[in-house]
Amino acid sequence: MHCIPIWLHKIQDKDKIQQCIYSICFNIDGSQLLITAGHDVFLYRSIDGHLLHTLKGHKENVICLTNAKNGKYFASGSADKSVILWSSKFEPVGKYNHNDTVQCMDFNSITHHLASCSSMEFGLYSLEQKSVQKYKISFKINTCAWSTDGQSLALGCDNGCISLRNRSGEEVANIELSDGQSVWAIVWLSSRYNEDEILCITDWGQKYHYNKNGSETLKNKNIHIEALTIKTLSNDSYLLIGGCKGKCSIFSIDGIRLSEFEDKHSWIWASSVHPHSKYVALGCQDGTLAYYKIEFSVIHGLYQEKYAYRENMTDVVVQDLVTNKKVRIKCRDLIKKIAIYRDRLAVQLPSKIVVYESSLIQTSEMHYRIKEKLAENAVCNLLVVCSNNLVLCQETRLQCLSLAGIYEREWTMNSVVKYLKVIGGSPGKEQILVGLHNGQVLMLRVNSLVVQQLFNVTKSVRCFDVNISMDKAAIVDDENVCSFFDMKSKKLLFQESDITSVVWNSKFSEMACFSGKHIFNIKVDEFPAHQQRIIDMLIGMWGSKIFSLNDSIVSVIEVALSVPLYQYLEKKYFSKAYQIACLNVTDTDWKILAREALDHFDFLIAKKAFANINELKYLELITLYEKEETNGSLISS
Known part of the structure; x- marks a missing residue:
């Protein structure tokens, strides 16, 4: 996962004084970004940060913004105690007041009623009736959130309590956090365990999960952020949490830190997630408005028809691509690398490598059990697993370990290693092909220090594959040239241009499949290749089945071999x-x-x-x- 800066602004007034950004929200399609700064609301084009409009109407600092889920309205709340309703054309269409600074607001996604909160009261505003019903509360409200089904309103308070209300404003439960820390950020998320939504609460130290009746559902976890803002990412798969001291991170739902943003050195008061893509916006106390793209790298491994991939950053899913059977392994930590070979599966976590083996239980389901845990905090860019060994690669250095973590041997290459593949061999004597940046393709055995040079394609090696009889190899370089070689004579057989990936059929040794420019080619022996269209990236071929990859999802395409x-x-x-x-x-x-x-x-x-x-x-x-x-x-x- 990577947080890539797209654009950044420093919001200042006419006297060059920094303006704190207390709130941010996207419009319904994500094309525009609304922010608060001083007495005004600014409207930016989200793709490039171009300022489109400045909305005036408040007499003091604007504290909060929220957008109706139907896209017809948004609302702003201010220290001048007023709430202004705006149309989608940015015209004021309604206004009402509270008894103090308007601290937070949220639209009900079903009824589109607006909940607005000041220090000691909250109001429920009906757009149809243009009226507000107000309710007193004993403590200052810092944050509020409607559940996605529109049935429950959560109010996070300064005394560490959370008041749960129904749509009529009546309290149905009161949650008292044990340490009484002030609550500034809450969010509802879909539960993985039952049909009810779960309320995720962050105080200044912990993260808690409660359901709608006020009972705790998951163990709390220290996130080491004094949270001021929290949002969900990727269909409630992740949490974006920012707060004091310029800290902002992405967490799993279980509270595992997955990625950090660059330190802003200023309190992060506001965040918003693009409704249809992986962009986020952050607003800071010093007027910094930053726009990021979140990129999720694909971590996966393929051995014949068995495909292992990372899901939700902390789970491994092993899928049989032929039968479509799956098994999920919960690692409960950030997964950095995955390797699969025969009945072995290796998963690299931040502080260890866990090796699994497929169970010998004769059932219709797949089972994996832990075989070894290596306390190996290794920095490696490539990892492969064999029957009895792990091989870790960092730049030019390959290191071979036993599955118990015992160092056995290492190899140093004369160029950076770009690709590794275990091509077979008896247990403890597996052969590994090594592709280098300088175009060399080498072969080594895990039980020997000898390295054999096979081929040289002059350009950096992108990927390669060997057929099941191990007498032919195909190599794709960084210039999209695919070279086919005879393994015994080392002779170049032929080349194809505009190719990005190549595989040999795992069921028929004379059949190769290579793809590029949305076309895949099937070639047998010396005959001309025949073509079909493909959208995704080719990663494997099993008999008449083509495996194509899009993100971490593999599609199985049945092809006729007439x-x-x-x-x-x-x-x-x-x-x-x-x-x-x-x-x-x-x-x-x-x-x-x-x-x-x-x-x-x-x-x-x-x-x-x-x-x-x-x-x-x-x-x-x-x-x-x-x-x-x-x-x-x-x-x-």
């Missing part, structure tokens, strides 16, 4: 044609294969092909012919 079948038939390669047919062709293709084989007296292939489509008459005829041939041979002799 073209390579007919290519083999044209050359009378009936055995290979039969192998292709077993992967996926139509009944018509099977019939053509059977008759072609029969016409050329390849009875073994003909019988297999006719049997596949239940052509019993042909099977009987072939059997009868073979008997007559046998009898004729006996008589002749």
Whole structure:
């Protein structure tokens, strides 16, 4: 996960005095960003930070903003004790007052009623009736939030209590936090455990979870931020929390810190998340308005049909791409690397590496259990796992460890390692291909210090693959050239341009699949490749199934292999044609294969092909012919 700065402004008044930004919100489609600064509300174009409008109407500092979920209205609240309702065309359409500074506001997403709070009271404003019903409360309200179903309103107070109210404003529960710290930031999020929403509460030290009846649902966790603002990210998968001393981080729902923003050195009072994409805005006390893009890197591994990927930053999901069966492993920490090979799965966490093995339980479900835990706080950019070893790579250095974490050996390359792949071998003697920045492709064994140079493509290696018979390799370099080599002779067989990824079929050693410019090519032996369209990135091929990647989601595309079948038939390669047919062709293709084989007296292939489509008459005829041939041979002799 990376927080990439997009643009930044310093908000000042005409006298160059910094203006604190207390509140931020996006419009309904995310194209515009509203912020408070001084007595005004500023409207920016979110994509580039261009100032579009300045809205005036308040006589003192504007403290809070909120946008109606239907996109028709937004509201601003001020230290002048007033609330102004604005239309989507930025015209004032309503106004009412409180008895003190308006501290916070939120629109109900269902009824679109506006909850507004001042020091010792809150109001519920009806847009239809243009009236406000006010309620007294014993403590100063710092923050408020409607649940997404519109049934509950939470009020976070200065004394460390949270008052839960129904839509009529009546209190249904009161939550008293144990340490009594002031509550400045709360948010509702969808529960993973039941149908009720969960209220996430941050005081100046802890993070708590409560449901609508006021009972605690998850264990509290110290987040080490004195929170002033909290928002949800990516469909309630993450929390964006900012606060005092310029600290702002992204957390998992369970309170695990996943990523930090650059230190703003000024209190972060406001934050907002783009409604339809991964952009966030932060507002600070010193007038800093910062706009970021959140990028989630894909952490994954593939071995044949088994695909392991990171989900929600702290879980590993292992998926069988053929059967679509999945198993989830909760690591409860930030996952940095994943490697999978045969029955081994390695997961790198910030302070350790956990190695899992698939269970031998004979059930229809997948199971993984912990085999080893290595207290290895290793900095590595690549990680592979073998049957008995881990290989960690940092720049030019490869280090081999046992699964118990014991150092065994290391190799130093003459260029930065860009790609690693375990290509097979007996346990403890696996072979690993190493692709370097200088274009070299090397091979080593985990039980030996010897490094063998195989090929050189002159440009930095992006990816490569070896076929299942380990006699051919394909390498893609940074200039999108795919080079095919013979593993034994090291001879360059041919090259293809405009290629970004390449794989060999895990079921048929003579079939390669390579893609680029939204086209994937299937090539067998020396025959011309045939093409089909593909949108995502090609990562694997299993028989007639293409695995394509979009973010961390893999799509399985079933492809008909009629073209390579007919290519083999044209050359009378009936055995290979039969192998292709077993992967996926139509009944018509099977019939053509059977008759072609029969016409050329390849009875073994003909019988297999006719049997596949239940052509019993042909099977009987072939059997009868073979008997007559046998009898004729006996008589002749």
